[in-house]
Each structure stands twice: as structure tokens, then as C-alpha cells.
Amino acid sequence: QVQLVESGGGLVQAGGSLRLSCAASGRIVSINRMGWYHQAPGKPRELVAAITRGGSTNYADSVKGRFTISRDNAKNTVYLQMNGLKPDDTGVYYCHARLPDPLMAPVEYDYWGQGTQVTVSS
Numbered sequence: 001q002v003q004l005v006e007s008g009g010g011l012v013q014a015g016g017s018l019r020l021s022c023a024a025s026g027r028i029v030s031i032n033r034m035g036w037y038h039q040a041p042g043k044p045r046e047l048v049a050a051i052t053r054g055g056s057t058n059y060a061d062s063v064k065g066r067f068t069i070s071r072d073n074a075k076n077t078v079y080l081q082m083n084g085l086k087p088d089d090t091g092v093y094y095c096h097a098r099l100p101d102p103l104m105a106p107v108e109y110d111y112w113g114q115g116t117q118v119t120v121s122s
Contacts, residue, residue: 002026002111004095009116016120017083022095022113024076032108033098034071034078039115040091048093049080062088085120093118 008020024031035050049059049069057069066084071077078095095113 002028002097002099002109004097004111004113006093006095006113006116009093009118011119011121012085014086014120014122016085017081018085018118020080020082020093020095020116020118022078022097024097024111027102028076028099029102031073031076031097031099033096035096036069036078036080037094037096038089038091039094040088043091045094050096051078082118085118087120087122090118090120092116 003025004022006020006022008018010018012018031053033050033052036048037045038048039045047060048063049057049067051057051069051071053073068081070079092115094115097111099109101107
């Protein structure tokens, strides 16, 4: 089993910054892809940013130039640096990890953290 534990959420004023962290633990051989998703109240969960094991990244258009995703493969940890926060960034941020099958079967498994609340006041 694999667990993802997020930290770093909180309350911040518009224009401020927060740094989210997510550490994966458990039966991990490697992690193919890690990412962050945002769920605003009453809306579906949406991708914010993702990063591959090799460091390739992709971002939602709404956060480009403001958010930066990074990862430490040795620590199985992914980070999201959020600058220039806006009230629309308010919501729960979920960490996601996609792992290969530990027995090398051609399948991947998705894991989610419990979520961390980010509230941006205007």
C-alpha cells in the first residue's frame, strides 16, 4: 500500500504565497508521475500541475507563470510553490501519484492524498 501525505495549506491574502508538499511512503519502487489537483467548492477536481520522474512538467493555463511544481525523487516528495495567489485558487488541493506495478506488470496505479485546504482572501 502507498500513502500520500500533504502539508502546507492554509489561509493567505491575495497576492501571497504558499508551498505545498506531498510525501509518498509505503511499497514504492518508483513513481512515474506526480501532480497536484484543485477542487473548488461545488466544482470537479482539476489538474493544476504534474511532473514526470524525468522532470517534464505541465501546468493548467490558469496557473502558468505563478505556480511551480518540483519533485525530489530520492524522498518521493512533490512540491507546489504557489505565488501570486488569487481568490479563485481557493479550494482543496490533492496530491496524486501514479506508480508502476511493483511486479512489472504493464499496469499503473493511482494514489491520492487526503487533500489540504488553501483559502485565499481578497
